[in-house]
Amino acid sequence: MHIQVDAxxxxxxxxxxxxxxxxxxxxxxxxxxxxxxxxxxLFFTFFGLDAITKKRMKRLKTPAIGNPSLxxxxxxxxxxxxxxxxGVEAIISGSMHxxxxxKGIPGTEEFLQMxxxxxxxxxxxxxxxxxxxxxxxxxxxxIAGIIxxxxxxxxxxxxxxxxxxx
Amino acid sequence: xxxxxAGQHIEFSDDGFMTDMQVWTQEIAxxxxxxxxIELSEKHIAVLEFVRKKHREGVEMTLRLVxxxxxTDIKEMYVLFPKxxxxxxxxxxxxxxxxxxx
Numbered sequence: 001m002h003i004q005v006d007a008x009x010x011x012x013x014x015x016x017x018x019x020x021x022x023x024x025x026x027x028x029x030x031x032x033x034x035x036x037x038x039x040x041x042l043f044f045t046f047f048g049l050d051a052i053t054k055k056r057m058k059r060l061k062t063p064a065i066g067n068p069s070l071x072x073x074x075x076x077x078x079x080x081x082x083x084x085x086x087g088v089e090a091i092i093s094g095s096m097h098x099x100x101x102x103k104g105i106p107g108t109e110e111f112l113q114m115x116x117x118x119x120x121x122x123x124x125x126x127x128x129x130x131x132x133x134x135x136x137x138x139x140x141x142x143i144a145g146i147i148x149x150x151x152x153x154x155x156x157x158x159x160x161x162x163x164x165x166x
Numbered sequence: 167x168x169x170x171x172a173g174q175h176i177e178f179s180d181d182g183f184m185t186d187m188q189v190w191t192q193e194i195a196x197x198x199x200x201x202x203x204i205e206l207s208e209k210h211i212a213v214l215e216f217v218r219k220k221h222r223e224g225v226e227m228t229l230r231l232v233x234x235x236x237x238t239d240i241k242e243m244y245v246l247f248p249k250x251x252x253x254x255x256x257x258x259x260x261x262x263x264x265x266x267x268x
Contacts, residue, residue, distance in 0.1 A: 028267055028268070031268065032267055032268075034244075035229060035250065035251065035252060035253075035268075036250060036253075037248075037249030037250045104226070104228055104230060104231070104268065105268065106230060113240075114229070114230065114233075114240055117239070117240040117241035117244065118240070118241075118244050118251075119244065
């Protein structure tokens with residue numbers, strides 16, 4: 001296996017949204033980084049906190065409104081106005097969760113455990129925690145700490161580091 | 167790329183994976199593991215046999231699959247095959263580079 005000398009050494013990911021596709025992008029990128037021998041730091045802020053909040057992490061949603069990529073199963077475009085109907089978002093989100101499961105992608109909590117098993121570090125944003133009146137006890141046990149943006153940047157220092165914002 | 171390992175001529179892909187899993191032996195695995203600073207234990211061998219079996223069955227190889235094998239867990243995989251657990255296990259097991267993202 002050839003390892004490039006200029007390969008990325010550290011990946012820092014900021015997850016600021018709670019949609020299934022946003023959270024899973026962040027988790028897949030972070031897990032992929034630790035599996036490639038990179039350091040990975042994941043910082044959850046604003047609605048991204050849902051992904052690490054015990055009560056919410058199992059009920060992540062894909063938005064049914066304002067999501068032009070939505071399709072019916074037969075491929076036809078999904079009219080936006082249907083998204084306003086009660087229950088539609090739950091159906092779409094359920095379908096997304098089933099697709100992920102079928103592909104062998106773990107649930108949120110197990111995914112967080114996979115990342116920390118490989119040495120990845122997960123952080124919650126202090127400001128957003130205060131904003132939403134959340135406490136450490138509300139979060140997954142995998143969270144390494146509640147930190148400020150300045151402290152997160154300290155974790156992101158060093159050569160060959162990349163920051164990804166989602 | 168051809169190399170002689172444990173007395174056998176073996177063909178490797180450009181990224182260092184054996185191209186024919188049939189010619190693999192435990193002796194080859196021991197030599198390949200050494201190149202990555204790994205001394206194979208019984209647990210390593212059990213993992214290698216597992217990934218070879220799953221590959222033969224046509225199952226997409228993921229770290230999660232190995233972690234749920236009952237042989238080891240994901241955390242220990244990072245100890246057994248440091249830094250790149252799935253890639254290293256595949257490489258030493260003589261199977262192609264894992265094509266998935268997990």
